[in-house]
Amino acid sequence: MAPKRCLVVVVAIVALQLVEAMPVRSGVGRAGAGVHGATCGEEGYLEGNICCLNCPAGKYLKSPCTSARQRGECVECDFGTYTAHDNHLPQCLKCTKCHSDQEAVGECTGTLDRECQCKPGMFCTPDQACEVCKKCSSCKDGEEKVRNCTAVANTKCSKGVSSSSNASAGVMVYPIISFIVLIVLIAIGVVFWKWKNGTLPGCQKDSNPGEKVEMAHEEFPTLVPLQGEEECLRKCFQYFEDELNIDYYKRFFRHLGLKDNMIRNLDQHEDRLYELLGIWLEKEGKEASINTLLKALLAFKQRLTAENIVKRAVTDGLYERKEVE
Incomplete structure (x- = not known):
């Protein structure tokens, strides 16, 4: 150079x-029980020693198939429940119920969950768990409104600066x-x-x-499955149980887009991590990837945890690193 x-x-x-130093703390691993993955690809699941096909969206699996490459008994979701993708869940997922300070902007169907947002005059930012909507602020005297309050953002006000204030600010700038x-x-x-x-x-x-x-520092690697994505991904659930600190569970699943009613009480029932990862996998369908889970960890600065999971996935022969060009 x-x-x-x-x-x-x-x-x-x-x-x-x-000028500044910003240390980052990484998550602390934990021990946990294992989980066995399917070997039938993305379109099915293993039942005994035969591969059954998943039920379509809007239904759940009541009983598995008895012949290879066939569907078992699939039952329509009851009112108030749904499944958004092909699945072999033992029951449909409960539709989200809007809080008293929210309104529905999309009703629940057999294949779609209900979407909720804060009622007019209230808001909740997307990076927070909307347990309670907050009342929109009003601009004070001497302030000018530069943005109206919406369901996902508070009112934004701009305060006028007097000439004397400008002079004082100028003195401080030097x-x-x-x-x-x-x-x-x-x-x-x-x-x-x-x-x-x-x-x-x-x-x-x-x-x-x-x-x-x-x-x-190196760019974070992208992983490519050496078998079916779902098969490899399910086998990696154990790594997330071992490596991810329980204090980050709720933020992790919220970042993945799971509803609060699904992840509530997660800290009292640690074994739900496998259940919620399974729900996320069914929810994402063919779009599910371990790279999405790793990016979620990086989003709240859990790089060491993500690197440990990558190392184990590669060492166990489930994934290989894609070289960064």
Whole structure:
């Protein structure tokens, strides 16, 4: 790497490290019971030593098949229940009931769950569990409304700034700018001194200009199943039970799109992790992938947990890494 470009990169890194450091804690693993996966591909399930076909959406499995590649007895979902995808669930899922402060925007059918949202004048942001809708705020005197309240966002108000306030803000800006300039100058001085003395990591004064600085971290890998996706995915449920801290269970399943009424009381019934992963698998159908579960872990900074699961899945011969181009 050319010395000038190297200096720019390292100056930026040193300056950021001087301004702030943000440590990330990873989840702590737990021990748990195992689960056996099916070997009949995405369209079926194993019953004894024969493969049965799943029931269609809108039905559940009352009794399994007795001949290979046949459907068992599939029964229509009762009123108030549903299944959204092909499945072999022992019963249909209960439709979500809207709270008293919510209204239905899509009714429950045999193949679709009921969708709820806060009533007019109330809101609940998507990143929160909407146990209770909050009342929309009103702008105060001297404030201007810049966005109306919706079912998923509160009212947004903008406060006018007086000339005296602007003057005060201007006075405060100069010390902040001076401090930032000082930090950058110190960083440049430290980097230049190390570079001049040949002690700067990754950069030599007159080194090979074509040499590249290693990436600070690798891109997270994508996994490719070595057998059927559903078969491999079910066998990986054990890894999530072992590696994911119970404190993250609810956030994990909410990120996967499961309703609050499904995951309520999860912390009192730990064995429901397998049940909820199974429900998520049936809900997603052919779109289900271990990569979706790993991205959910990365979303709330559980990278070490995700890396441990990837390592086990590859070591056990269920998945292989797809090289990042």
